[in-house]
Amino acid sequence: MLLKLKYDSRSVRAPVISKVAIEENALINIIEAKVEPRYGEIVVEVDDEIAERVAEKFKKYGVEVRKLTKSIEKTEKCVDCGACISVCPTGVFERGEDDRIVVNEVKCIRCGFCVGVCPLKALRLPE
Amino acid sequence: MKTVEEINEKIREGNVNVVTALEMKDIVAELGAKEAAKEVDVVTTGTFGAMCSSGAFFNFGHSDPPIKMQKVWLNDVEAYTGIAAVDAYLGVTQLSETLGMEYGGAHVIEDLVRGKEVELRATAYGTDCYPRKEIVTEISLEDVNQAVMVNPRNAYQRYRAATNSSDRVLRTYMGTLLPNFGNVTYAGVGELSPLNNDPEYRTIGVGTRIFLGGAKGYVIGEGTQHAPPFGTLMVKGNLKEMKPEYLRAATFPGYGVTLFVGIGIPIPILDENMAKATAITDDQIETVIIDFGVPRRDRPIVRKVTYAELKSGKVEINGEEVRVSPLSSYYMSKKIAEELKKMIERGEFFLTMPVERIPQKEVFKPMRQKEIKVVKSVMSSPPITISPEASIEEAAKILIENEIDHLPVVNEKGELIGIVTSWDIARAVARGKVGKVEDIMTRKVITTTMEEPIEIAARKMEQHNISALPVVDKDNRVVGVVSSEDLSKLLAR
Numbered sequence: 001m002l003l004k005l006k007y008d009s010r011s012v013r014a015p016v017i018s019k020v021a022i023e024e025n026a027l028i029n030i031i032e033a034k035v036e037p038r039y040g041e042i043v044v045e046v047d048d049e050i051a052e053r054v055a056e057k058f059k060k061y062g063v064e065v066r067k068l069t070k071s072i073e074k075t076e077k078c079v080d081c082g083a084c085i086s087v088c089p090t091g092v093f094e095r096g097e098d099d100r101i102v103v104n105e106v107k108c109i110r111c112g113f114c115v116g117v118c119p120l121k122a123l124r125l126p127e
Numbered sequence: 128m129k130t131v132e133e134i135n136e137k138i139r140e141g142n143v144n145v146v147t148a149l150e151m152k153d154i155v156a157e158l159g160a161k162e163a164a165k166e167v168d169v170v171t172t173g174t175f176g177a178m179c180s181s182g183a184f185f186n187f188g189h190s191d192p193p194i195k196m197q198k199v200w201l202n203d204v205e206a207y208t209g210i211a212a213v214d215a216y217l218g219v220t221q222l223s224e225t226l227g228m229e230y231g232g233a234h235v236i237e238d239l240v241r242g243k244e245v246e247l248r249a250t251a252y253g254t255d256c257y258p259r260k261e262i263v264t265e266i267s268l269e270d271v272n273q274a275v276m277v278n279p280r281n282a283y284q285r286y287r288a289a290t291n292s293s294d295r296v297l298r299t300y301m302g303t304l305l306p307n308f309g310n311v312t313y314a315g316v317g318e319l320s321p322l323n324n325d326p327e328y329r330t331i332g333v334g335t336r337i338f339l340g341g342a343k344g345y346v347i348g349e350g351t352q353h354a355p356p357f358g359t360l361m362v363k364g365n366l367k368e369m370k371p372e373y374l375r376a377a378t379f380p381g382y383g384v385t386l387f388v389g390i391g392i393p394i395p396i397l398d399e400n401m402a403k404a405t406a407i408t409d410d411q412i413e414t415v416i417i418d419f420g421v422p423r424r425d426r427p428i429v430r431k432v433t434y435a436e437l438k439s440g441k442v443e444i445n446g447e448e449v450r451v452s453p454l455s456s457y458y459m460s461k462k463i464a465e466e467l468k469k470m471i472e473r474g475e476f477f478l479t480m481p482v483e484r485i486p487q488k489e490v491f492k493p494m495r496q497k498e499i500k501v502v503k504s505v506m507s508s509p510p511i512t513i514s515p516e517a518s519i520e521e522a523a524k525i526l527i528e529n530e531i532d533h534l535p536v537v538n539e540k541g542e543l544i545g546i547v548t549s550w551d552i553a554r555a556v557a558r559g560k561v562g563k564v565e566d567i568m569t570r571k572v573i574t575t576t577m578e579e580p581i582e583i584a585a586r587k588m589e590q591h592n593i594s595a596l597p598v599v600d601k602d603n604r605v606v607g608v609v610s611s612e613d614l615s616k617l618l619a620r
C-alpha cells in the first residue's frame with residue numbers, strides 16, 4: 001500500500017522514516033519525495049499487512065498520513081491513442097482486445113509521469 | 128471490371144457489398160483477389176490521429192457599422208484575416224495569447240463544433256466603407272455564414288517513427304520521447320490507412336468524396352509535403368455538419384496544440400488490382416525509426432521497421448527491446464471505417480471517381496537557406512584554457528585578465544575534463560577555499576562542436592541555463608569557446 005506522509009517544520013528535521021523502519025521492523029520503499037527545510041511530502045510503499053501499524057507510528061512522530069488507495073484514472077476524454085503506453089514505467093497501459101487502451105490500476109505506483117504526456121489530458125491522479 | 132456508377136447503382140438499390148479494410152485482408156486471403164473483386168464493391172478505410180496542418184475558413188458576416196478586420200481573435204487565438212473584410216482562416220496549431228499551449232485553434236474548433244459560443248475580437252484601421260475600428264462579440268457555429276474546414280495536409284499514408292538517443296526527455300510532435308532509446312512512438316494506422324489501400328492513387332484524387340470529421344467532405348488535391356509513399360491529402364468539409372467525436376483538440380506537452388481528425392475514405396473495388404491493393408497488410412508497410420536526439424533536419428535513421436512490428440508494441444534497437452506507443456487511435460480508426468461502411472449500406476453516401484489524379488511521384492525538398500550558421504563562425508579561438516593542477520588563484524587571474532567568465536579545464540593532451548566559471552571562483556573565495564582548479568571545477572560539461580548550427584548551441588545554453596559552451600573536436604579536444612553573447616549577435620531576436 002502507498003502512504004503519503006506530510007511533514008511539518010518540526011517533524012521534517014527528525015529521521016522519522018528510519019525510526020519507524022527500525023521500531024516496526026518494516027521495509028519502507030520511498031516512491032516519491034519532496035523535502036524542503038520547513039516542509040516535506042513523501043510517498044512510501046509498505047506491505048498491506050503492516051500498513052495500519054506503520055501509519056500509526058508515523059502519526060505518533062507528528063507526521064500526517066494519508067493512504068493512497070486510488071491509482072491513475074482515465075477519463076472519458078481518452079481517444080485510445082496509446083501515447084501513454086510506452087512512457088509508464090510499470091506498464092499500466094495496454095492495448096486491449098478491441099484496440100481500446102486498458103488500465104491495469106494495480107500496477108500504478110503514482111509516479112505521475114503519464115499525466116503530463118497524454119495529449120488529451122485524459123489522465124489524472126486522484127489525491 | 129466495375130465502374131463507380133455501377134457501384135452507386137447498387138448503393139441505390141440497397142444491395143452493395145461493403146467491407147472494411149480489415150475485413151478485406153481476410154476475404155482476399157481466402158478467395159484470392161479475382162474472386163474478392165467480384166464479391167466486394169467497396170472497401171472502407173479510416174484514420175484518426177493528430178493532424179497539425181488543419182484549420183477552417185470562417186465568414187463572420189458584417190457588423191454595423193461594418194469593419195474590415197485587420198486582426199481577429201477567437202477566444203484569444205489569432206486567425207489570419209488577410210483575405211477580405213470578414214473572412215478569416217483559423218489554424219489548429221495557433222496558440223491562445225493568454226493561455227498558451229493550454230488552448231489553441233484546435234480547441235476553438237472543437238468548442239464551436241460542440242455548439243459553444245466563442246468570443247470574437249477584431250481590430251482594424253478604418254476606411255470610408257469600413258469605418259469601425261474594433262469589435263468584441265460572441266459567435267457560435269450557427270451565427271457564421273460559412274465555416275469550412277480546409278486542411279492542407281492530412282491522412283499521411285505512413286510516417287516516420289521516433290526515438291531519442293539523447294540523455295534528456297524530449298517533448299516533440301511525436302509525443303514524449305524517453306532518454307537513451309527509452310521508447311518509440313509512431314503515427315498512422317498502417318493497413319487501415321486510406322492511402323495505403325490505394326497506393327497508386329487510382330481512386331483517391333481531386334473530388335473524391337470522403338468522411339471528414341463525421342460529415343461528408345472532399346479531397347481537393349494532394350496535400351502539402353506529398354511525397355509517395357509518404358503521400359498526403361488536402362481535404363475540405365463543412366464544419367457545421369461535423370461531430371465533436373471526430374475532431375478532438377489535443378496538446379502535445381512541450382510542443383503545442385494540434386487536432387485529432389477523423390478521416391475515412393471508401394475505395395471502389397473496380398477490378399482485381401484494387402482488390403489486391405486493399406489486401407495490403409501491416410508487414411508490407413515499411414517506414415523508418417528516426418532519432419529525435421539529433422535536432423537537425425536530417426535526423427539519423429536508427430533502423431527500418433514495418434507497421435506490423437510497430438503495432439506489436441515492442442521493437443528492438445541496439446539489441447534491446449524498446450516499448451512502442453502509437454499516437455493514432457486504432458479504435459477510432461476502426462470505428463470510422465465501420466461508420467462509413469454503414470453510411471454506404473444505408474444509401475447515405477455515394478462514391479465518386481477523381482476528376483484529376485494526384486501525383487504518384489513527388490519529392491519533398493528542404494528549405495532553400497542562404498546559409499546555415501555554425502558555431503565555428505562565432506566561437507573564440509584559440510581557446511583560453513587551464514590545467515586541473517593550477518591553483519584557484521591562477522584561474523581567477525586568467526579570467527580577469529582576459530575578461531572572460533568561462534575557463535575550460537584540459538589535460539596535457541588538450542582534452543576537456545571540466546570547466547570553471549567566475550562564479551565557481553567567487554564562491555570558492557567567499558568560502559575561503561584554497562586549492563586546485565580540479566577541486567572546484569564542474570566535471571560534467573555541456574559542449575558543442577564547430578559544425579553545430581548556432582540555434583542548437585543556443586538552445587543547449589537555454590535548456591541548461593548556462594552562458595557558454597566549450598567547442599570540442601571529435602577527440603574531445605577543446606578548440607574554442609562560444610558564449611551566449613557571441614550567439615546573440617547572430618541570432619535575430
Ligand code: SF4
Binds near residue numbers: 085
Ligand atoms: S495518451 Fe491519453 S488519450 Fe491516449 S490512450 Fe492514453 S489516456 Fe487515452
Ligand code: SF4
Binds near residue numbers: 087091115
Ligand atoms: S502514474 Fe506513473 S505508474 Fe501510474 S500509470 Fe501513470 S506513469 Fe504509470
